[in-house]
Amino acid sequence: MTATPMNPLRDGSHSFGLPLAGIRVLDLTSVWAMPYACGVLTDLGAEVIKIEGLQRLDTTREAGLYPDTNGGFEPWNNPGTYSVLNRGKRSITLNMASERGRELFRELVKTADIVVENYTARVMRNWQLDYDHLKELRPGIIMVSNTGYGHGGPWESYPVQGTSLEATTGIPNFSGYPGGRPWTIGQSYPDFVAMWHGLFGVMTALRRRTLTGEGQWIDLGMYSANVALQGEAMLDYVANGRLGERMGNRDHINGVQGAYQTAGDDQWMVVAAATDGEWLAMRGVADASGTLAWTGSPPATLAEARARHDEVDEVLSAWAATLSREAAVEAMRAAGLPAGPCNDARDLLLDPHMKVRGVYEMVDHFPGTGTGRRPIIGRAFRLSDEEIKVSRPAPKLGEANDYVFKEILGLSDSEFDDLVAEKITGTKEPLTEAPTGLPIDALLGVRRIRVHDPDYIEKLGIVQEGATPD
Amino acid sequence: MTLANELTSSPPLPGPMAGLRVLDLTRQIAGPYSTKLMADYGADVIKIEQREVGDPSRHLPPYFHDVVDAEGSLHFLYLNTSKRGITLDLKSERGREIFLDLARTADVVVENFRPGVMEEMGIGWETLHAINPRLVLTSISNFGQTGPYRDLRASELVEYGMSGVMTISGREDRSPLKHGLSQGQYDAGAYAAWVTAMMLLWQVQGREGQWVDISIMDVLSTTLVLNEPYYAWMGGIQGRRTPAGDGTGNGLADIMPCADGYVIVQHRQQEPWANVVALLEEPELDNDLYTSNEGRMLASETLYEALKKGLSRITKRELFEKGAKLGVLIGIAQDPADILNCPHLNARGYFVDVDHPTTGPMKYPGAPVRMPGTGWAVHRPAPLLGQHTDEVLDELGISAAERAELRAQKVI
Numbered sequence: 001m002t003a004t005p006m007n008p009l010r011d012g013s014h015s016f017g018l019p020l021a022g023i024r025v026l027d028l029t030s031v032w033a034m035p036y037a038c039g040v041l042t043d044l045g046a047e048v049i050k051i052e053g054l055q056r057l058d059t060t061r062e063a064g065l066y067p068d069t070n071g072g073f074e075p076w077n078n079p080g081t082y083s084v085l086n087r088g089k090r091s092i093t094l095n096m097a098s099e100r101g102r103e104l105f106r107e108l109v110k111t112a113d114i115v116v117e118n119y120t121a122r123v124m125r126n127w128q129l130d131y132d133h134l135k136e137l138r139p140g141i142i143m144v145s146n147t148g149y150g151h152g153g154p155w156e157s158y159p160v161q162g163t164s165l166e167a168t169t170g171i172p173n174f175s176g177y178p179g180g181r182p183w184t185i186g187q188s189y190p191d192f193v194a195m196w197h198g199l200f201g202v203m204t205a206l207r208r209r210t211l212t213g214e215g216q217w218i219d220l221g222m223y224s225a226n227v228a229l230q231g232e233a234m235l236d237y238v239a240n241g242r243l244g245e246r247m248g249n250r251d252h253i254n255g256v257q258g259a260y261q262t263a264g265d266d267q268w269m270v271v272a273a274a275t276d277g278e279w280l281a282m283r284g285v286a287d288a289s290g291t292l293a294w295t296g297s298p299p300a301t302l303a304e305a306r307a308r309h310d311e312v313d314e315v316l317s318a319w320a321a322t323l324s325r326e327a328a329v330e331a332m333r334a335a336g337l338p339a340g341p342c343n344d345a346r347d348l349l350l351d352p353h354m355k356v357r358g359v360y361e362m363v364d365h366f367p368g369t370g371t372g373r374r375p376i377i378g379r380a381f382r383l384s385d386e387e388i389k390v391s392r393p394a395p396k397l398g399e400a401n402d403y404v405f406k407e408i409l410g411l412s413d414s415e416f417d418d419l420v421a422e423k424i425t426g427t428k429e430p431l432t433e434a435p436t437g438l439p440i441d442a443l444l445g446v447r448r449i450r451v452h453d454p455d456y457i458e459k460l461g462i463v464q465e466g467a468t469p470d
Numbered sequence: 471m472t473l474a475n476e477l478t479s480s481p482p483l484p485g486p487m488a489g490l491r492v493l494d495l496t497r498q499i500a501g502p503y504s505t506k507l508m509a510d511y512g513a514d515v516i517k518i519e520q521r522e523v524g525d526p527s528r529h530l531p532p533y534f535h536d537v538v539d540a541e542g543s544l545h546f547l548y549l550n551t552s553k554r555g556i557t558l559d560l561k562s563e564r565g566r567e568i569f570l571d572l573a574r575t576a577d578v579v580v581e582n583f584r585p586g587v588m589e590e591m592g593i594g595w596e597t598l599h600a601i602n603p604r605l606v607l608t609s610i611s612n613f614g615q616t617g618p619y620r621d622l623r624a625s626e627l628v629e630y631g632m633s634g635v636m637t638i639s640g641r642e643d644r645s646p647l648k649h650g651l652s653q654g655q656y657d658a659g660a661y662a663a664w665v666t667a668m669m670l671l672w673q674v675q676g677r678e679g680q681w682v683d684i685s686i687m688d689v690l691s692t693t694l695v696l697n698e699p700y701y702a703w704m705g706g707i708q709g710r711r712t713p714a715g716d717g718t719g720n721g722l723a724d725i726m727p728c729a730d731g732y733v734i735v736q737h738r739q740q741e742p743w744a745n746v747v748a749l750l751e752e753p754e755l756d757n758d759l760y761t762s763n764e765g766r767m768l769a770s771e772t773l774y775e776a777l778k779k780g781l782s783r784i785t786k787r788e789l790f791e792k793g794a795k796l797g798v799l800i801g802i803a804q805d806p807a808d809i810l811n812c813p814h815l816n817a818r819g820y821f822v823d824v825d826h827p828t829t830g831p832m833k834y835p836g837a838p839v840r841m842p843g844t845g846w847a848v849h850r851p852a853p854l855l856g857q858h859t860d861e862v863l864d865e866l867g868i869s870a871a872e873r874a875e876l877r878a879q880k881v882i
Contacts, residue, residue: 225838348634
C-alpha cells in the first residue's frame with residue numbers, strides 16, 4: 001500500500017497548487033447533494049474516488065437524460081445530471097454490502113483524508129464504519145454524514161430525498177400563489193442548502209486539521225440546515241405568533257413587485273419598486289405606454305401602490321403584454337428600476353454575463369460516452385488570482401478500478417481477478433442495444449420539457465463525439 | 471444523559487473557526503448570514519455599522535411584538551448573533567484609518583456593497599491586500615464584480631427571475647414563482663461562507679489572500695442541475711407545471727392535500743409501486759399502468775385522482791410515520807409552529823435560547839450543521855448599535871480620551 005502523509009501540506013513542500021491538492025476523498029454518495037459537493041471538491045484539486053456497487057449504481061446514472069435521448073451502449077456513463085454533478089472524479093465499483101468489500105474500503109480509508117457518505121444513519125454504524133471506527137483506522141480523518149434529519153432523534157433513519165423534504169423544512173409554507181397550496185420551488189432545493197453547509201464544514205475541518213492534526217465528524221442533517229434559512233419567520237412565530245403566509249412574488253420587506261408576461265411565447269419579466277420615487281418611476285413607464293386603466297387616481301405613494309397591489313399588477317400586466325421581454329426590461333431599467341428577464345435554460349447558457357463569469361464550462365467528455373464536448377455548470381464564485389476550472393469529465397463506471405485496487409491498495413492481478421469473480425468489483429458489460437429515454441415528442445407531450453430547440457448544438461458550440469473539434 | 475444533552479455542547483466549546491478575526495461590513499441578509507455562520511462557529515466577527523442608522527436590516531420587519539425599533543428587528547437579531555458591533559464613519563479619513571488598522575489584525579473582510587463602493591471609500595482590494603497580504607476579502611453582490619450586468623440594480627425577485635429558477639416554478643398557466651422569504655439571500659450567504667472557509671484553508675497553508683467574488687444570480691443558477699443539462703444534452707427547455715392536479719401532474723413528488731394539511735409522496739424509480747399502494751390502501755392505485763415511470767407519466771390523470779382519494783383519508787403525521795416504515799419518501803408541509811414543536815428537532819436540542827435586551831430569552835434555530843467536539847453556539851446576542859465600539863477600539867490601543875474626541879467628531 002502506498003503510504004500517504006497525513007497532511008501533505010505540513011511536510012515542508014509549500015507548493016501552492018489548488019487548495020485541496022493532495023487531499024483524497026472517498027465518495028460513497030448518491031443522488032444530488034453530496035455528489036455535487038464532491039464534484040466541486042475535484043475542481044479545487046481533491047482526488048475524489050466515487051465508490052458504487054455494481055448492483056447499486058448512483059441513481060443519477062439511471063435517470064435518462066441522455067445526449068439527444070440516445071443512451072448508447074453504456075447508458076450509465078452519459079446522463080446529463082450525472083455528468084454535471086460528478087465531474088472530475090475517479091470511479092470504482094466496490095460492493096459495500098460484502099465483508100470483503102468493506103475490508104477493502106477500510107484499507108482505502110487508511111490512505112484518505114475525507115470520507116463522504118449519505119446512507120441512512122444506521123448503515124455506517126452497522127458496518128462499524130462510523131466516525132469512531134474510521135478515526136481508529138486513520139487518525140485525522142474528516143467524515144461527512146449527510147442524512148435528511150441528522151444523526152440522533154426519532155426520525156434519524158427515515159428515508160429522505162430533497163424533493164419531498166422541502167415540504168418538511170417549512171419553506172413551502174411561505175412559497176406559492178396567494179391563498180393556494182404550498183409550493184416547492186426550483187429543483188430539490190434542500191440538496192443545495194445541504195451542499196453549501198457541508199462544504200463549509202469540510203473547509204473549516206480541513207483548516208483545523210492543518211493546525212491541530214485533529215479530524216472531525218460532520219453531521220449534516222438537511223432539515224436542520226434548511227430551518228436555519230428562515231430565522232426571521234421562526235422568530236416572528238416565537239415573538240408574535242405569526243404563522244406566515246403565501247404571497248406569490250410579493251413579500252413583507254420590499255415594496256411593489258411582480259412577474260409580468262410580455263409578448264412572445266411564455267416570456268416574463270420581473271420588476272420591483274422599493275421607494276416612493278421608484279414607484280412613481282414605475283408608474284411613469286406604464287403611463288407612457290398609454291395602456292393603463294386606473295380606477296380613479298393612480299396611487300401616488302409606494303404605500304398606496306402596495307395597498308392597491310392587485311390593481312398595480314393589472315396595469316403592469318397590460319403594459320408588459322404590448323412589449324417584447326427585452327423592451328419591457330429595458331424601459332424599466334432606463335427608469336432606474338431593478339428589472340430583469342425571467343430566464344430559461346437556453347437564455348442562461350447563451351447569456352453574455354454568465355459567459356464572462358465562467359458559470360458554465362465546456363467539458364470534453366470521455367470517448368465512448370457519446371457525450372462529446374458540452375457545457376456543464378461550474379461554480380458560483382471567482383477569485384482574483386486563480387482561475388478554478390473543472391479538471392476532468394465525469395468518470396466512466398469503474399475506470400479507476402486498476403488504479404485504486406492495484407496501485408493504491410497494491411493488490412496483485414490475480415487477487416484483483418478474484419474480486420471480479422466474486423463480484424466485489426468489476427465492470428458492467430456494454431449493452432447490445434442502445435436504450436433511448438423518452439423521445440422528444442413524448443417529453444413535450446408530458447410537459448417534461450416545454451419547447452425543443454433542434455439548433456441547440458450549433459448555438460452552444462457542442463462538438464459531438466467523433467467530430468473534429470475546431 | 472438525554473439525547474438533547476448528548477447532541478448539544480454545554481458549556482459551548484470553541485468553534486472550528488475560533489481564533490479567526492472577521493471584519494464584517496455586510497448589511498441586509500446575504501452578507502450577515504455568511505458572517506453569522508462564521509461567528510456561531512467561533513470566529514471573532516466585528517460588525518461595522520454606520521453611525522446612528524446602522525445596518526438597514528435593523529429597519530426591516532418583522533419586529534419583536536411588532537414594535538418598530540432599531541433594536542427589535544427579528545431579521546437583524548437572528549442574522550447577527552455572536553458578533554461584536556461597532557459604529558464607524560468609513561467616509562471620514564480617521565474612520566478609514568481605524569478600519570485599516572483593524573484590517574491589519576484581521577483574517578477576513580466580508581462586504582456586500584454595490585461593486586465599486588469599497589474602492590470609492592479607499593478600502594478596496596488593492597489597498598487591503600497591500601496592508602495585509604494574507605487577508606481574504608469576500609464580496610457578495612447581485613451579479614458579481616465582473617461582467618456586463620455588474621452595475622445593474624437588483625432585488626431578490628430580480629435575482630430569482632434572472633437566475634432561471636422562476637421559469638420552472640409554478641403553474642404554466644400562471645406566473646413564474648420565487649421561493650418565499652429571502653432564500654436567495656441566505657443561499658448566497660451560505661455559499662460565501664464556504665468559499666471563504668476554503669480561502670482560510672489556503673491561508674493557513676501560507677498562501678496570500680485573494681479577493682472572492684460571489685454573485686447571488688450565479689448561486690441560484692447553479693442549483694438547476696436538471697434544467698441545464700435538459701438544454702445542453704438534448705435542446706429541451708423546461709417550463710412550469712401543467713395545470714393538471716393544480717400543478718402536481720400525476721400528484722407524485724409534489725405538494726398535495728391530505729386529511730389535515732399538505733404532503734408530498736415521492737416514489738423512487740427503483741422502489742416497488744406496491745409500497746405506495748400499501749401506504750395509501752387505495753384500490754384504484756393498484757393498477758399495472760402505474761408501475762413504471764413512463765406509465766405514470768402517461769396515465770397521470772387517473773393516477774392523480776386515485777392518489778388524492780387515498781390521501782384524503784390520512785393525516786400528515788400518520789402518512790409520515792407509515793411512509794417511514796414502508797420506505798416511501800414523504801414530506802409534510804410544516805409551518806413555524808410545527809417546526810418549533812417538532813419532536814425530532816427538540817430531541818436533538820436544535821433550538822437555542824438567546825437572551826437579547828429587547829426580547830429577553832427567546833428560541834432561535836440552532837446549528838445548521840453539527841460538528842461534534844468543536845461546537846456551534848450563539849456566543850452572544852446580536853449587538854446593540856455601537857455596543858462594542860469602546861471595547862474594540864480599546865483593544866486597538868485607542869485611549870478613552872481619543873475615543874471621546876472621535877465621538878465628538880462623529881467618527882464613531
